Amino acid sequence: MGTGRLETFADGVFAIAITLLVIEIPHPEVDEHLGRELVDQWPAYLAYVLSFVTIGIIWVNHHALMRHFDRTDRAFLFVNVFFLMCVAFIPFPTALIAEDLGNEIAMFTYGATLFATAVLFNVFWNYGRLRLLRADADMREVRGITRSYIPGVVAYGIAAGASLAYAEVGFVLYSLLAAFYVLSGSLWAGRETG
Amino acid sequence: MGTGRLETFADGVFAIAITLLVIEIPHPEVDEHLGRELVDQWPAYLAYVLSFVTIGIIWVNHHALMRHFDRTDRAFLFVNVFFLMCVAFIPFPTALIAEDLGNEIAMFTYGATLFATAVLFNVFWNYGRLRLLRADADMREVRGITRSYIPGVVAYGIAAGASLAYAEVGFVLYSLLAAFYVLSGSLWAGRETG
Amino acid sequence: MGTGRLETFADGVFAIAITLLVIEIPHPEVDEHLGRELVDQWPAYLAYVLSFVTIGIIWVNHHALMRHFDRTDRAFLFVNVFFLMCVAFIPFPTALIAEDLGNEIAMFTYGATLFATAVLFNVFWNYGRLRLLRADADMREVRGITRSYIPGVVAYGIAAGASLAYAEVGFVLYSLLAAFYVLSGSLWAGRETG
Amino acid sequence: MGTGRLETFADGVFAIAITLLVIEIPHPEVDEHLGRELVDQWPAYLAYVLSFVTIGIIWVNHHALMRHFDRTDRAFLFVNVFFLMCVAFIPFPTALIAEDLGNEIAMFTYGATLFATAVLFNVFWNYGRLRLLRADADMREVRGITRSYIPGVVAYGIAAGASLAYAEVGFVLYSLLAAFYVLSGSLWAGRETG
Numbered sequence: 001m002g003t004g005r006l007e008t009f010a011d012g013v014f015a016i017a018i019t020l021l022v023i024e025i026p027h028p029e030v031d032e033h034l035g036r037e038l039v040d041q042w043p044a045y046l047a048y049v050l051s052f053v054t055i056g057i058i059w060v061n062h063h064a065l066m067r068h069f070d071r072t073d074r075a076f077l078f079v080n081v082f083f084l085m086c087v088a089f090i091p092f093p094t095a096l097i098a099e100d101l102g103n104e105i106a107m108f109t110y111g112a113t114l115f116a117t118a119v120l121f122n123v124f125w126n127y128g129r130l131r132l133l134r135a136d137a138d139m140r141e142v143r144g145i146t147r148s149y150i151p152g153v154v155a156y157g158i159a160a161g162a163s164l165a166y167a168e169v170g171f172v173l174y175s176l177l178a179a180f181y182v183l184s185g186s187l188w189a190g191r192e193t194g
Numbered sequence: 195m196g197t198g199r200l201e202t203f204a205d206g207v208f209a210i211a212i213t214l215l216v217i218e219i220p221h222p223e224v225d226e227h228l229g230r231e232l233v234d235q236w237p238a239y240l241a242y243v244l245s246f247v248t249i250g251i252i253w254v255n256h257h258a259l260m261r262h263f264d265r266t267d268r269a270f271l272f273v274n275v276f277f278l279m280c281v282a283f284i285p286f287p288t289a290l291i292a293e294d295l296g297n298e299i300a301m302f303t304y305g306a307t308l309f310a311t312a313v314l315f316n317v318f319w320n321y322g323r324l325r326l327l328r329a330d331a332d333m334r335e336v337r338g339i340t341r342s343y344i345p346g347v348v349a350y351g352i353a354a355g356a357s358l359a360y361a362e363v364g365f366v367l368y369s370l371l372a373a374f375y376v377l378s379g380s381l382w383a384g385r386e387t388g
Numbered sequence: 389m390g391t392g393r394l395e396t397f398a399d400g401v402f403a404i405a406i407t408l409l410v411i412e413i414p415h416p417e418v419d420e421h422l423g424r425e426l427v428d429q430w431p432a433y434l435a436y437v438l439s440f441v442t443i444g445i446i447w448v449n450h451h452a453l454m455r456h457f458d459r460t461d462r463a464f465l466f467v468n469v470f471f472l473m474c475v476a477f478i479p480f481p482t483a484l485i486a487e488d489l490g491n492e493i494a495m496f497t498y499g500a501t502l503f504a505t506a507v508l509f510n511v512f513w514n515y516g517r518l519r520l521l522r523a524d525a526d527m528r529e530v531r532g533i534t535r536s537y538i539p540g541v542v543a544y545g546i547a548a549g550a551s552l553a554y555a556e557v558g559f560v561l562y563s564l565l566a567a568f569y570v571l572s573g574s575l576w577a578g579r580e581t582g
Numbered sequence: 583m584g585t586g587r588l589e590t591f592a593d594g595v596f597a598i599a600i601t602l603l604v605i606e607i608p609h610p611e612v613d614e615h616l617g618r619e620l621v622d623q624w625p626a627y628l629a630y631v632l633s634f635v636t637i638g639i640i641w642v643n644h645h646a647l648m649r650h651f652d653r654t655d656r657a658f659l660f661v662n663v664f665f666l667m668c669v670a671f672i673p674f675p676t677a678l679i680a681e682d683l684g685n686e687i688a689m690f691t692y693g694a695t696l697f698a699t700a701v702l703f704n705v706f707w708n709y710g711r712l713r714l715l716r717a718d719a720d721m722r723e724v725r726g727i728t729r730s731y732i733p734g735v736v737a738y739g740i741a742a743g744a745s746l747a748y749a750e751v752g753f754v755l756y757s758l759l760a761a762f763y764v765l766s767g768s769l770w771a772g773r774e775t776g
Contacts, residue, residue, distance in 0.1 A: 199395060199399060206399055206407075210403060268448060269573070271444075272445075275448070279440045279441070282407045290415070290418055294418045300418050
């Protein structure tokens with residue numbers, strides 16, 4: 001089996017999960033106090049931006065990783081389904097932190113979801129790496145990817161744990177992780193195409 | 195007509211139906227009782243996982259099956275529409291069982307939807323098999339698929355019936371069926387690529 | 389410009405509009421009266437089936453029609469956007485008739501939406517036919533399509549008008565039109581591939 | 583990396599954002615006053631049409647622009663994510679203006695979203711133009727696009743500012759801008775294919 005429909009389906013789930021985030025932002029009443037009410041729900045916008053960028057990063061990584069495979073098998077399709085089950089769940093804890101960035105349980109639930117997503121992403125990559133690698137795959141790049149995905153699991157685990165003590169610390173850590181992935185990914189892109 | 199747009203459209207419906215499942219999970223209030231309220235709605239997470247995996251299985255099977263066809267006709271497109279009508283309906287009974295895994299009528303409605311989906315899936319396969327098979331299709335594999343899809347109809351029929359007596363038994367049966375399809379599909383994949 | 393992205397985008401809008409229909413079905417409370425409440429909201433299921441099949445028909449026709457074009461231009465892309473604006477609106481009147489199949493205004497709104505869709509579909513086809521036809525298009529088939537799309541506009545206009553007098557008559561007419569298109573399309577497919 | 587998945591993903595987000603607009607239209611109660619209530623919420627339909635056409639225009643432009651690139655890099659994927667973050671946000675201010683076309687804050691929020699989208703669209707184009715242009719790109723056309731996208735930023739900035747003084751003026755300006763883009767795009771298409 002080719003990888004085409006796996007990518008179409010995954011892109012569909014990514015696109016829908018990322019676009020559903022907007023319907024979790026509460027609609028204040030449209031009256032003379034609208035300005036203040038819009039400003040007062042700033043945590044909802046931060047949560048929207050964080051989750052949008054985070055899902056965007058996962059999509060970019062999924063995209064980058066699929067280039068190393070030229071076929072799929074059924075077990076891989078199912079690993080992909082379990083991975084997407086985590087991604088599609090992200091709007092739920094996003095809605096929780098959107099209401100209150102200071103709630104430890106909400107922030108932990110958010111981090112636990114990203115942690116599970118990172119674990120499944122590693123399973124996805126390693127299954128594919130061991131069984132579906134294209135014949136002409138660059139083994140140095142493959143080893144580099146394998147190494148670079150482990151710290152993400154650890155980092156999201158630490159950030160989720162920290163959320164239980166101080167919710168705001170968790171939020172800052174998730175944001176720093178997202179910023180790190182965007183910047184390092186972009187710099188790496190610069191080297192790649194330079 | 196080629197099969198491209200049928201697959202794009204079907205993948206879209208699968209991706210949306212599977213991603214909409216998350217918006218059926220109730221949002222508890224974000225306050226000091228959040229932890230307990232999140233734990234208390236565990237049936238909603240079980241329902242999410244069961245429906246996500248079940249729709250994922252249907253997608254994998256649809257994917258596997260389309261490989262044997264290299265064209266479509268209008269009647270096939272309409273059979274596909276009726277089949278997708280069942281798939282797209284799954285979020286509705288999922289929301290019902292998410293509220294109470296012990297309600298017989300909710301569990302039966304869930305099973306009846308999966309039963310209807312299995313019936314339509316057989317119609318879809320058999321129509322395609324009789325009219326649209328590619329010239330080089332492996333007839334042994336084709337006969338194997340035809341045989342392997344019948345028991346699904348029977349099994350979902352029995353599970354739906356059992357739900358009317360004991361809702362929890364129905365839930366266990368649906369879960370075992372999903373687990374069976376994931377494991378047998380994955381093992382089969384092992385043989386296929388080994 | 390090729391037709392690829394127009395079709396991807398249109399298939400996305402079709403797939404989302406058709407899958408959103410399920411979230412318009414009200415969720416009764418899950419208690420001992422669930423069975424009766426599920427039965428009592430039968431108009432919602434009829435509305436779901438009618439709109440699902442109707443959008444499915446429009447998708448099949450869009451699919452069939454795009455085969456005659458091998459390029460697009462900007463005006464065609466915008467005509468497609470206005471056409472999709474009608475298709476994407478269908479869930480709104482569907483929710484209205486789902487509540488009461490006997491309300492004349494609801495049924496007329498439903499019919500007016502399908503009428504507008506049929507008008508835009510004709511504009512879409514005729515613009516494409518006059519400017520973007522592929523060099524090897526079968527002109528007899530093209531003329532056949534042109535003729536066969538006009539009666540749809542008239543039929544939906546009449547059905548919408550009849551809804552203002554008797555809502556149920558409107559519903560029956562929309563259903564007969566859908567059944568006619570599914571059956572005639574499928575029979576035509578039989579000839580096409582026979 | 584090819585541009586295929588970027589386009590699939592972007593088309594998915596465009597298709598979902600545009601189709602979600604319909605669920606922001608309030609559902610009046612279906613009773614004997616339905617006709618009046620449907621008429622009374624005319625601002626919701628205007629907001630639906632304006633946002634649908636506006637997102638449609640952005641999709642057409644994204645489509646036109648991608649023709650000049652034949653590869654992507656990671657930074658470009660992330661710029662695309664930030665651009666789509668603005669597009670996917672559009673349903674939120676649409677729901678605000680749908681309730682009251684005369685509220686200055688609502689209309690300004692709408693315009694600020696379109697302004698941000700226009701800014702990101704320019705970043706997207708200029709990043710791609712400087713780094714990812716295909717070898718055979720028509721430089722006169724490229725310069726024409728670069729020039730033609732700047733005024734959009736200015737125009738949406740002015741329209742958003744005007745909304746703060748008179749909400750209705752903002753609405754008229756957004757509508758004129760949409761009409762201008764549809765008409766000029768279509769005329770340009772006429773020249774292109776004529």
